[in-house]
Amino acid sequence: xxxxxxxxxFNMKIPNKSKRVxxxxxxxxxxxxxxxLLKEQGYDVIGISMQLWDYTEGERDRFGGCCSLDDIYDARxxxxxxxxxxxxxxxxxxxxKSVVDYFVDGYLKGETPNPCLKCNQILKFEVLLKRVMxxxxxxxxxxxxxxxxxxxxxxxxxxxxxKDTSKDQSYFLFTxxxxxxxxxxxxxxxxxxxxxxxxxxKFGLNVAEKKDSQEICxxxxxxxxxxxxxxxxxxxxxxxxxDRDGKVLGMHSGLYxxxxxxxxxxxxxxxxxxxxxxxxMAKNQLLVGPEDRLFSESLIARESNWxxxxxxxxEIAVLAMIRYRHxxxxxxxxxxxxxxxxxxxxxxxxxITPGQAVVFYKGDEVIGGGWIEK
Amino acid sequence: xxxxxLDNNATTPIHHEVFEAMLPYLKDEFGNPSSIHWGGRNPRxxxxxxxxxxxxxxxxxxxEIIFTSCGSEGDNLAIKGIxxxxxxxxxxxxxxxxxxxxxxxxxxxxxxxxxDVTFLDVDSxxxxxxxxxxxxxxxxxxxxxxxxxxxxTGVIFPIEEIGKIAKEHNITFHTDAVQGVGKVxxxxxxxxxxxxxxxxxKLYAPKGIGAVxxxxxxxxxxxxxxxxxxxxxxxxxxxxxxxxxxxxxxxxAHRDMEAEVKQITALRDRLETGxxxxxxxxxxxxxxxxRIPNTVNMSFEFAEGESILLNLDMKGIAASSGSACTSGxxxxxxxxxxxxxxxxxxxxxxxxxxxxxxxIEDIDYVLEVLPPIVEKMRSMSPLYSVATGQAANISFSEGxx
Numbered sequence: 001x002x003x004x005x006x007x008x009x010f011n012m013k014i015p016n017k018s019k020r021v022x023x024x025x026x027x028x029x030x031x032x033x034x035x036x037l038l039k040e041q042g043y044d045v046i047g048i049s050m051q052l053w054d055y056t057e058g059e060r061d062r063f064g065g066c067c068s069l070d071d072i073y074d075a076r077x078x079x080x081x082x083x084x085x086x087x088x089x090x091x092x093x094x095x096x097k098s099v100v101d102y103f104v105d106g107y108l109k110g111e112t113p114n115p116c117l118k119c120n121q122i123l124k125f126e127v128l129l130k131r132v133m134x135x136x137x138x139x140x141x142x143x144x145x146x147x148x149x150x151x152x153x154x155x156x157x158x159x160x161x162x163k164d165t166s167k168d169q170s171y172f173l174f175t176x177x178x179x180x181x182x183x184x185x186x187x188x189x190x191x192x193x194x195x196x197x198x199x200x201x202k203f204g205l206n207v208a209e210k211k212d213s214q215e216i217c218x219x220x221x222x223x224x225x226x227x228x229x230x231x232x233x234x235x236x237x238x239x240x241x242x243d244r245d246g247k248v249l250g251m252h253s254g255l256y257x258x259x260x261x262x263x264x265x266x267x268x269x270x271x272x273x274x275x276x277x278x279x280x281m282a283k284n285q286l287l288v289g290p291e292d293r294l295f296s297e298s299l300i301a302r303e304s305n306w307x308x309x310x311x312x313x314x315e316i317a318v319l320a321m322i323r324y325r326h327x328x329x330x331x332x333x334x335x336x337x338x339x340x341x342x343x344x345x346x347x348x349x350x351x352i353t354p355g356q357a358v359v360f361y362k363g364d365e366v367i368g369g370g371w372i373e374k
Numbered sequence: 375x376x377x378x379x380l381d382n383n384a385t386t387p388i389h390h391e392v393f394e395a396m397l398p399y400l401k402d403e404f405g406n407p408s409s410i411h412w413g414g415r416n417p418r419x420x421x422x423x424x425x426x427x428x429x430x431x432x433x434x435x436x437x438e439i440i441f442t443s444c445g446s447e448g449d450n451l452a453i454k455g456i457x458x459x460x461x462x463x464x465x466x467x468x469x470x471x472x473x474x475x476x477x478x479x480x481x482x483x484x485x486x487x488x489x490d491v492t493f494l495d496v497d498s499x500x501x502x503x504x505x506x507x508x509x510x511x512x513x514x515x516x517x518x519x520x521x522x523x524x525x526x527t528g529v530i531f532p533i534e535e536i537g538k539i540a541k542e543h544n545i546t547f548h549t550d551a552v553q554g555v556g557k558v559x560x561x562x563x564x565x566x567x568x569x570x571x572x573x574x575x576k577l578y579a580p581k582g583i584g585a586v587x588x589x590x591x592x593x594x595x596x597x598x599x600x601x602x603x604x605x606x607x608x609x610x611x612x613x614x615x616x617x618x619x620x621x622x623x624x625x626x627a628h629r630d631m632e633a634e635v636k637q638i639t640a641l642r643d644r645l646e647t648g649x650x651x652x653x654x655x656x657x658x659x660x661x662x663x664x665r666i667p668n669t670v671n672m673s674f675e676f677a678e679g680e681s682i683l684l685n686l687d688m689k690g691i692a693a694s695s696g697s698a699c700t701s702g703x704x705x706x707x708x709x710x711x712x713x714x715x716x717x718x719x720x721x722x723x724x725x726x727x728x729x730x731x732x733x734i735e736d737i738d739y740v741l742e743v744l745p746p747i748v749e750k751m752r753s754m755s756p757l758y759s760v761a762t763g764q765a766a767n768i769s770f771s772e773g774x775x
Contacts, residue, residue, distance in 0.1 A: 087684055093706070134681040134751055135688070 020044040020137040021185060024124060025078065025086070027071030029207045030143030032078040033196045034187040036203040038141055039082050046135065047079040047086040050128060052095040052119075053218045074207050081205060091127055098122035100218060104231045107223075107256035110279035111355025114324075115216055121175040129183060139185045146170040147189030147364075148181050157181035159307045159366040164192035171324050174359045174369030175305050224257040239284035241268060244277075244293070252286045255279050261294055261351030295348035301358050301370030304341050308367040312341060318360035318367055320345070322352060333360055341370055376690035378736045382576075382668060382729030383525050383553060384694055388619070389578035389730070395622040396580070399615035407612050408603070417614040424621025428585055431624040432570065433561040440586045440604045441617055445552040445573030446476035447597065448586040449519075451608065452548045452569040453480040455594030456517045457489060460546065464514035470494040470502065470531075471712040473521050477550050478708075481519070490514070499661040500529040500713050507536065511543055518547045522554035522570075526709040526725055527660030528669025530554070537566035546592060552576055552584075556627035557666045558635070568592050574616060578730065579623035583616030630730075638728050639667040641737050645726060646670050648741040653748050659710055659723055668728040671710075673719040677751035682724055685747045691740055694725045 021043045023035040038045045049072045072088055079086030099119050106113025124142060132140045145162030146169050157178050162168040176184070188196055200208035219226035228235065241250045250268050252258070258266070262276040266288060275294055278287035299322070306312060312335045320331040320343055330346040343358055352372060359369035379387065399420060405413025407421050425436045442448045457467065469481050471493045485491045492510045496502060502520070518540050523530045533549055540547035548569035554560055555570075556577030562570055569592065574583035588594060588607070600609020649672060650656055659671040674682065679695040686693055695707070710720035726740070 085688075087687075089680060089684075130754065131678075131681060133754060134678070135684060136750075 018044060019139065020046065020135075021139045021141050022046045022048050022128075022132040022135060022137045023141040024128060024143075025049050025075035026143070026213070027074035027078070027207065027210075028143065028213060029200050029205070029210050030145075030188060030196060032075070032143075032205050032207045033200045033203065034141055034143040035078060035084065036082055036199070036205060037187045038185070039084060040203075045082070045084045046137065047075065047082075047084050048128070048131070049075045049086070049088045050095075050123060051088050051090045052092060052099075052123065054092055074210070077206050082203075089128070089131060091123055094127045095119070095123055095218075098127075100230070103216075103219070103223075104227050106355050107227050108231060108234060109355075110255055110281040112259045112353045113355045114357060115218075117172050117175070117357055120172050125176060125180045125184075129180060132183070139183055141185040141187055143188055144169045144173065144186050145188055145191075145193075146173055146186050148184050148186055150182075154308075156308070156310075160189070161361070161364040161366075162186075162188065163190045167193045170366050171321055171357065171359045171369075174307070174357060174366055176307060177305070178307075181307070224254070227256050228254070239286065241266065241286045241288060243274075244287070244289050249274075249288065255281060255284060255286060258286055260353045291350075294350045296345075296352045297348050298342055298344040299352045299358060300336070300340060300342055300373045302340050302373045304339050304368055304370035306368035308362065308365050312368065316360075316367070318362060321359045321361065322349060322372065323356045328361065331360075339370075340373070376739065378691045378739055379731065380726040380728060380736070380740070381692045381694045383528075383725065383727035385575045385581065386578045386729055387731060388580050389623060389626055391626060392579050392619045392622045396615040396619040399618050403614070407614055408601070417612075420614055420618045421612055424617040424619075427621035427625045427628075428572075429587075431560075431628045432555065432572075432587060433563055434587050435590065437605070438587050438590055440588060440607050441612065441620075442584040442586055442608060443582055443613070444584045445474070445550070445571055445576070448552075448571035448573070448584045449474065449476040449550050450480045451594070451597045452571060452586055452588075453477065453517065453519055454484065454597060456546050456548065456569070456592075457484050458595040459593045460516040461489075464512075464516040465489045466512050466514040467491045467517045467519065468494065468507070468510050468515060469519045470496060470521070472496055472500065472524055472526075472709040473519070474525055474550055474552065477519055477521065494520075496712050498714050499664075500524060500527045500659070500709065501661060501664065502531055502536075504532065504535060504539075508539060511539070511545065515543070515545050518545055520547075520549060522549045522551035522560070523557070523666045524660070524709060525553045526669075526707055527671045527713075528553070528665035528667075528727075529661045530558070530664050530666060533567070534565050540568075541566050553666060553669075556623070556631070557668060559631065562587055562589070569594075574620040574623060577620075577623045577627055579619040580616065583613055583620045585620060634730060635667050638730075638732070641728055641732055641734065642667060642670055644734065645728075645737045645740060646672075648737070649744065652741060652745045657719060659713065659715055659719075670726045670728075671723060672726075673715070673723045674748045674751075675719055675722050676755045677722050677748045679722050679724050681751055682722075682744075682747055685750075686724075686740075686744065689743045689747075691743065694727070695723050 021038050023038055023045055025031045025035060025047045035047055076086055099115050102118050103113045103115045129140050145164055145167040147160040149158050151158050159170055159173055161170045197208060215221055235254055237254050238251050240248045241252050242248055258276045258279055260276055263273055266274060268274055272290055274288040275291055277289045277293050280287060315332050315334045317332055319328040321328050329349050332344045334342045336342055354372050354374055356372050357369050358372050360367040403416045405417050407414050407417040425439050428439050429436045467481060467489055469477060481491045494502060494507055520531055520536055522533055537547055546568045549567055550571045551560060552571055552573045555572040568589045570587040572585050575581040596607050598609045603609055603612055653674055655675040657673045659673060683693060683695055707720055710723060
């Protein structure tokens with residue numbers, strides 16, 4: 001164990017023990033253990049949980065994610081155990097605007113949004129980070145499995161995959177700016193999940209055995225009912241389901257209910273298996289077809305952000321991840337101007353999903369990424 | 375670290391005399407006050423005395439006091455109890471938009487079960503429009519529930535006028551006086567109040583004890599059915615120590631109020647004028663004069679109230695803003711929203727509520743610590759830099775690295 005604790009130590013930017021760190025605590029085992037590690041390393045640690053969604057009305061249930069009242073309770077108990085100050089901050093308004101509205105609008109645009117990514121981008125690294133600075137803290141720490149290191153040669157902060165590749169969360173962090181990276185600590189970057197659970201037990205944390213969060217925290221697994229409830233009045237309901245020849249195969253009950261590559265639940269039976277190929281908002285049509293038509297040779301991404309390089313001036317070769325847990329595919333990235341890029345795959349890739357992020361890697365390093373447009 | 379307590383509207387420390395008075399009932403005098411044997415004798419006597427002291431403070435009869443577990447229970451008992459007992463006479467209730475959640479919650483509950491509730495507006499000072507109030511009264515109005523003083527701004531409503539109007543129309547009038555009792559003189563007869571809620575821990579007694587004044591002849595259905603306690607109006611074995619404590623606290627309030635009001639008003643003015651002088655872009659939320667003496671609610675524009683509170687906490691100063699919700703976070707204040715305070719200003723509001731224990735040194739410490747905190751927040755605020763033409767220090771939201 002001493003070995004990897006030393007590794008964490010070297011990963012810290014400034015080994016100054018009187019630095020103040022705010023740890024974002026979700027009440028889960030990862031951020032709790034991260035808090036304990038920081039405390040053990042002698043930092044002046046403050047725990048903060050973000051209240052993001054109003055669970056008090058009793059009408060809103062807890063779903064798969066984090067940050068419910070139970071989780072805030074867990075976080076507070078961990079903070080008590082570690083004897084660190086703990087605050088809950090109310091970011092419901094920002095969350096509702098930046099994440100929930102984005103989520104619903106994404107579906108209404110015919111995309112498949114990624115609210116966890118947006119939550120990191122806006123809630124953690126903008127709203128919370130500002131709060132952290134207001135508390136005169138030097139750093140914000142999170143329980144992400146990722147590493148942030150400063151490269152003297154390139155004079156840049158680099159974002160690297162977490163050492164535990166099966167848990168690596170660098171995909172969710174591609175929007176980070178150099179300024180944000182200069183203020184961030186990922187205490188779990190050099191640990192595996194198994195090690196983290198062991199440490200949690202060693203530290204005597206009540207959350208050591210707690211289940212990992214899986215689903216979206218504010219919506220049920222069947223997200224379409226949430227979208228209906230939240231934005232029902234804005235929805236064009238029924239429309240046609242067509243094949244590539246324009247033949248009408250049936251009717252859909254709202255395009256927001258579908259995702260590219262989806263097979264189950266389309267509502268058409270018989271014949272060869274059909275997949276969602278395209279969500280055409282303009283025509284309110286759902287285009288379906290056989291599996292082989294799901295493959296594309298390229299994609300366009302918008303709002304690109306660069307971490308490993310200052311900007312993209314010329315074509316580069318990368319490994320592209322087109323969704324979280326995607327194994328990655330070799331690709332070339334070309335600048336299109338206006339922060340857009342074209343990503344050309346070495347081999348055709350299945351189910352390119354607008355709304356998700358494409359993140360570019362070289363080895364363990366995140367070069368940059370963007371939001372898939374088409 | 376220093377500990378400066380300026381959150382007395384949330385709760386007060388227990389007065390040492392109160393603490394001493396209740397101790398015997400947590401130790402040797404443990405008996406059930408209803409017992410006929412020696413065990414019940416002293417507790418029974420202590421409860422009777424406690425009731426007398428509470429009654430004396432608000433000028434009512436001992437038989438008109440019902441002890442409860444807290445202010446919220448008192449509000450619920452009064453509102454639901456009257457609604458239930460008078461439902462054959464009508465179904466209309468009048469309240470305001472800026473009541474405590476206990477009153478709003480009870481009213482909203484009743485609204486779901488067939489009652490019709492009018493929530494009166496307040497003006498930018500947090501005051502009621504009595505004409506609007508008069509117009510809201512209908513032949514079906516059975517209950518008026520309007521707070522004595524607001525917990526967030528300290529604004530005092532014209533209770534005597536409201537009481538008169540209620541009496542003219544023969545409508546039951548309840549007031550949540552949790553923030554008023556002990557801070558300013560209250561005479562339920564003079565004010566023609568039918569029901570009044572008070573809470574122990576807002577007047578230097580511990581948590582877990584409250585009381586409702588119910589004017590003789592006013593019938594209400596109990597919330598807690600059970601034993602004969604409190605004249606069948608609130609079942610449950612009495613909280614003897616709590617009742618002794620609230621009695622003692624009322625006695626002390628009765629005895630010391632005049633001197634205390636003077637002292638606290640002077641401290642509040644020192645705090646208020648000091649902050650106004652030292653910090654630009656501040657606004658006082660509430661009425662400058664018609665308020666309880668201990669409360670200052672101020673907005674420090676372009677600074678986040680929640681951040682100010684955390685920074686004050688780290689300097690040992692306890693203050694508040696809005697009302698705390700379940701998780702301990704701050705909700706946007708429904709009171710400031712109802713007053714039409716702009717969203718930005720309501721997000722930058724801080725409530726200081728003074729108490730018996732505060733000194734000039736406490737106030738001066740706040741005046742020393744707070745201005746640099748607000749300045750620091752503002753230096754990070756893009757809006758402030760736009761408003762003042764200065765550059766903001768940080769921005770984390772800029773695009774690519």
